[in-house]
Structures are given as C-alpha cells and as structure tokens.
Amino acid sequence: MSRSSELFAQAQHSIPGGVNSPVRAFAGVGGDPIFVERANGAYMFDVDGQRYIDYVGSWGPMILGHNHPAIRDAAIEAAERGLSFGTPTAIEVQMAEKIIDIVPSIEKVRMVNSGTEATMSAIRLARGYTKRDKILKFEGCYHGHVDSLLVKAGSGALTLGQPNSPGIPADLAQHTLTVSFNDLAEVEQVFSQYGDEIACIIVEPVAGNMNCIPPQPGFLEGLRQVCDDHGAVLIFDEVMTGFRIAPGGAQQHYGITPDLTCLGKVIGGGMPVGAFGGKREIMDHIAPTGPVYQAGTLSGNPVAMAAGLAALTTLQDHSLYTVMEARVSQLMQGFQQAAAEAGVPLCVNYVGGMFGFFFTEAKEVTSFAQATECNMAQFKGFYHEMLQRGIYLAPSAFEAGFMSMVHSQADIEETIQAARQAFAAVANI
Ligand code: PMP
Numbered sequence: 001m002s003r004s005s006e007l008f009a010q011a012q013h014s015i016p017g018g019v020n021s022p023v024r025a026f027a028g029v030g031g032d033p034i035f036v037e038r039a040n041g042a043y044m045f046d047v048d049g050q051r052y053i054d055y056v057g058s059w060g061p062m063i064l065g066h067n068h069p070a071i072r073d074a075a076i077e078a079a080e081r082g083l084s085f086g087t088p089t090a091i092e093v094q095m096a097e098k099i100i101d102i103v104p105s106i107e108k109v110r111m112v113n114s115g116t117e118a119t120m121s122a123i124r125l126a127r128g129y130t131k132r133d134k135i136l137k138f139e140g141c142y143h144g145h146v147d148s149l150l151v152k153a154g155s156g157a158l159t160l161g162q163p164n165s166p167g168i169p170a171d172l173a174q175h176t177l178t179v180s181f182n183d184l185a186e187v188e189q190v191f192s193q194y195g196d197e198i199a200c201i202i203v204e205p206v207a208g209n210m211n212c213i214p215p216q217p218g219f220l221e222g223l224r225q226v227c228d229d230h231g232a233v234l235i236f237d238e239v240m241t242g243f244r245i246a247p248g249g250a251q252q253h254y255g256i257t258p259d260l261t262c263l264g265k266v267i268g269g270g271m272p273v274g275a276f277g278g279k280r281e282i283m284d285h286i287a288p289t290g291p292v293y294q295a296g297t298l299s300g301n302p303v304a305m306a307a308g309l310a311a312l313t314t315l316q317d318h319s320l321y322t323v324m325e326a327r328v329s330q331l332m333q334g335f336q337q338a339a340a341e342a343g344v345p346l347c348v349n350y351v352g353g354m355f356g357f358f359f360t361e362a363k364e365v366t367s368f369a370q371a372t373e374c375n376m377a378q379f380k381g382f383y384h385e386m387l388q389r390g391i392y393l394a395p396s397a398f399e400a401g402f403m404s405m406v407h408s409q410a411d412i413e414e415t416i417q418a419a420r421q422a423f424a425a426v427a428n429i
Contacts, residue, residue: 212356
C-alpha cells in the first residue's frame, strides 16, 4: 500500500471523507488521492517520492509556479514582523492600489479570506444596493459554497431555484434564478418576467467549474446590456479567470465592464485570500461607509497581503502571459492530435491560462448539458493513466486545467507523450 493510501485511510477517521474540500477525495475519478509533501515550479512531489507535472496549481493560485522565490520571501519577511494585527496596515493600501491598477473596472476593493467570502459579500452588496432580493446565476457555474449560490436549475429557465444541498432553506433558494450558460435568450426571458426584482447577475465569464467553457460571442455583452436595461448589478466572478485569462482578467480580455468583480486564488499567491471590488458608488454602500455589513478578523492579513502583492507585482510582466498561452495551445493541440491518433473523439477549449478537454464527438462544447454528456468512463480511465505517468490533472471532468508560467517546453512534450499512451489505453472504453 502506498503511503498516500495509508494516510487517506487514516484521515478518514478524523476528517469527513478524509479531506478538507470534497473534490480532493478523488470521488470524480475513483481511487485514492495523492498526499503531497512539497512542490516546486511546475512539479509536486507526493509522500511516496513520485514527481508529478502539475496542471492544477493548488486550483489556480500557483500561476507563477509552486514555491516562487519572490512570493515565499515576501511571506517570510512579513511573518517575521508579526502574523496578524487586526489594525489597518500600509500593505493593505498597496494591495488595494495594485488591484485597482490592474483590474479595469475596480475603483474600490475590500479584501476577504476566500472566493466564497468574496461572492457572498458581493451578492449581499448587490442586494443591499438595489434593494432587490432575487439573483440570477448560470447552471454549472460555481461561486463557492454560499447558500444562495448552491442552487441548480429546476426543469426550465423560469423555475424558481431548488437548493442542491441539504441545509439550505428553500425560502432562500427561491430567490436564486438559474439559467443556461451561453443562452442569452433565456436570460432575457427571465428578466422580462422578474426584471424589477433581480438584484444581480453573477457569472464566471469563462466557466471553469464545468470543465472549461468560454463565453459565446455576444453573451457577456448581452448580460451587460440586460443589467443596464433593468438596473441590475453585473458581477463577474473572476476567482478563476482573474490574472489568468489576462492580467486584468476576463473583463480585460473580452472588453466588458462589470459593476462588481470577485477575486480569489491568484491574489494571495497561495495564501487564503479573496477580494471583491468595483464601482465606487456601489462599494461605498459597504460598512463602515454604508449600511451593508461585511467584516473579517483576518481580512487583509499582513502575511497574505505580502505574498499576494509579490505575486501581482511579478504578474505585471506581460510577456509571461504570452509564454503561458503558447504552452496552453501547444498542450491542447497535442492532446487533440494524440487523441485522433488513438481514434478517441476529443473536443478541447482553452483561453489564456485555462484549458479543458471533453471526451465527446461534439465539435464544440458550449453548455453545461453538453459537458455532462461526455464519456465519463473514458475520462476516469485517462485520468489514472496520466497519473501513473506522473501527470497531475484535476481529479474531475468538471474542472478546468491550469497552466503555470513556469511549465517548460519539455514539460508539455512529456505530458503530450504521456497523453498519447493514455488515449491509446482508453480507446475502447
Ligand atoms: N468562484 C469560483 C469561480 C471558483 O472557482 C471558486 C473555487 N473554486 C470559488 C468562487 C470559491 O472560492 P473558495 O474555494 O476560495 O471559497
């Protein structure tokens, strides 16, 4: 038995499911998860001494590679001055100014401790600002484990939401309207019925929690228009796309200006950080300036700010994005070719530093429904073939892949070579 499997068995006695976040348990692919001991650059090393080329990057934050010296040194230096003060600090101001400088739509920003806190607070702010209760989200988009957002569509676009987790009151879920991603007509239909009750639309501008599904041309523009027409707040959840699709996120890449933006993952450089920000007029409704309450004992934590600031400063070298994007397209084209050689139908999506691949005959995957119709058995088989060959992909068919800026040409070639063998091994599943 591997050391990872031993630890997983042990963990299940003291931690629910053996993990502190469900997807880590490998439920989506079967088998035992690997327990990681350390990581450096593009590689993770597990407790059995196996090296993996990592395409998860701690689910996004490791865009500059694991253990990046500038980020690590900044965190150590800050820690030497104290771990937390619960008072304002200069570095919080620097961090806010840095985010405002990089993300086009953000005029004011509030730091929090996770992506979930960012979306939860942004939704509350949108509701407080508009004095409306309903929110609109998209099927297959994940915005953290916020009660109002853990809601899936009912049988049609106009069905009021049903909670998809026990513990969420139906009374709360009924305020969440869920429609299909990339279906502007459905959005318009919902607004024609509930327009003056909807506080906000929240969207992942590139969906990364149902594999990787970019917006169709005109979709994000249409959301902007609908919000303008009905006085609703447009929230981009850029927890994944921020600093990954482009330095200024998907809003910069697609040229759309949301009212509020949620950030997470990347802005902490690996420390637990999130943020929400946007138009000054809306942000000033937050306490203590305004009546909408939001707070956090460890928000703006000095060590997290130091790590995050070092990450964002390093990311201002835009040439890094060119390299990362080239690696993504090389990897996806390599996968497509390797799959074709093995006779495995495969469709790929990618934008910026995010990618996804679907075991499907479809030429294009643009919806949650299509993402769920893929050959899951083949994905699971492929996953383990790759893992055995030292390639660590997200252990679920519904997660985007993340490239870092330090994956080398040789890493990509090694990955494609592994994929060639893995596709061949699963060709008949
Ligand atoms: N929004 C998006 C788009 C996410 O991908 C995630 C996490 N994967 C979250 C919000 C929640 O972030 P966290 O896990 O830090 O609470």
